[in-house]
Amino acid sequence: MEVKIGVQHAPREIVLESGQSAEDVERAVAEALSGKAQLLSLTDEKGRKVLIPADRLAYVEIGEPAVRRVGFGAL
Helix, strand or coil, X not given: CEEEEEEXXXXXXXXXXXXXXXXHHHHHHXXXXXXXXXXXXXXXXXXXXXXXXXXXXXXXXXXXXXXXXXXCCCC
């Protein structure tokens, strides 16, 4: 699923494809914003971790699960 993260004082947003469910991402964001965690920690589909300081989060947009397309058919 695609996750877009806005960071304060950063000109561009962070976009990653995560293998985590929408509920897991939402739970991690809620913990970071409530002060339970100092960092928002998400893992992308390639296993890389993205760490963002919780006090720098501007917004988090959780998209629909990515659908893998196979073949050369018309869109």
